[in-house]
Amino acid sequence: MSAIPGLSPVRRRVYTVGVSLYLLAALCWLILRGRLPARPVLAFLGAFLRPRWRVGLRRIEPESGFCYTAPVPVWIMSDLNGASGLELFEDEVRLPLGHSPHDAIRSLGLGRYSHWGRRIYFAASDNSDPRANGRRYRLVESRW
């Protein structure tokens, strides 16, 4: 199944741009009416107006299974109340499985992580102890 047969590329573009603008207007309306939360959108937009936040992980503590935690400043938006923009790097490699369920971090590990509330929950890429495996862990805030 591909795109709708007989639809020209120009019309397809008109549809996608037109619907996007319409939905953006609807989103503004729903936020103004208090139906949808404004905070995640403001935090997302705010990330473009300040320097990207980056820091090495400190005070790492074991949590459960393969999962370890470390503190994150409260003013950085997490998945608990919006959409976290933090990416976790192990040495120079970005771990690919952000926004993971915590049970999966504990039981499967393998580089999964989650920014939830004031903490980052994560597992090393090989499920080793991040306090003793000799690697450096740092968080970088992405804008997109």
Place this chain on the structure above:
Amino acid sequence: MTEKALDPVLETILACPETGAALTREGDRLTAASGAAYPVIRAIPRFVPSDDYVGSFSFEWNTHNRTQLDSYTGSGTSEAMLTAKTGLGPEDVRGKLVLDAGIGAGRFSDVLSRWGALVIGVDLSYAVEAAQANFRDRPNVLVVQADIGKLPLADESVDIIVSIGVLHHTPSTERYFRALVPKLKRGGRISIWVYPDSGEYAVRKYWIPFTSRLPSRAFYEWCRWIVPRIYADPSRRWVQLLRRLFPFSDQGLGLENDILDTFDAYSPVFHGTHSPEEVAGWFAAAGLSEIRVLDVPSSVTGVKP
């Protein structure tokens, strides 16, 4: 009765939706003693003049006529979903007359008919065209275009009723549920699943007044544009934000399914949400017994005593 060979039971099951009287085939029409007549077009008995308020379903099921059919995809996802949302298995339906209220393209009738049931699939939309094409070679499936609030069936004529993901798209979920119960034989089972009043279903409710006004072709094309971009890197921050504000379908059944299901979630005119307790209350008020709330919220099943 139709161009395809039908099981004899299905040949005579239909009744006048106004009076419940038996219908007789006269050429390309079904007629009642009262004089009421209903056309049979492309082998599908039609009890409504149009698809009324469900044009989006006419569009989506004729565009994705086989995307969710197990017998086409080779997966067992629809079968698993049917069992999870109704509590029914092959032994429960074999040889039974089953009403699929809101057949769509036929994903659940596909399973039920393979399990050996005699299936009457009813839909208000022109999805019946897709369903008829999918079941062209199955004599145990009768596809009918009708309003499930005004069914062309005599009272107490079917053994089992299933309605999965349909009743919340009617003007009144409860009233349309109540309209199904009289068609059930005594001892028969009815199982429904409707949108729960939580999670993504609750968020989508706010969008429906906007998205349901969009032309189907335009909104569908937008879904085809946005969903693959989300798939490309679901961990991106803008995707996470969008998921929270405008929850997309993410059923793990592939890109085509999620494009279809995102369109399906936002395009209908009606989008009722109901707690499991509320639905169980409807079952009790309808005089049903052996009421069970299943694990998938809000799936409920019960028996007519």
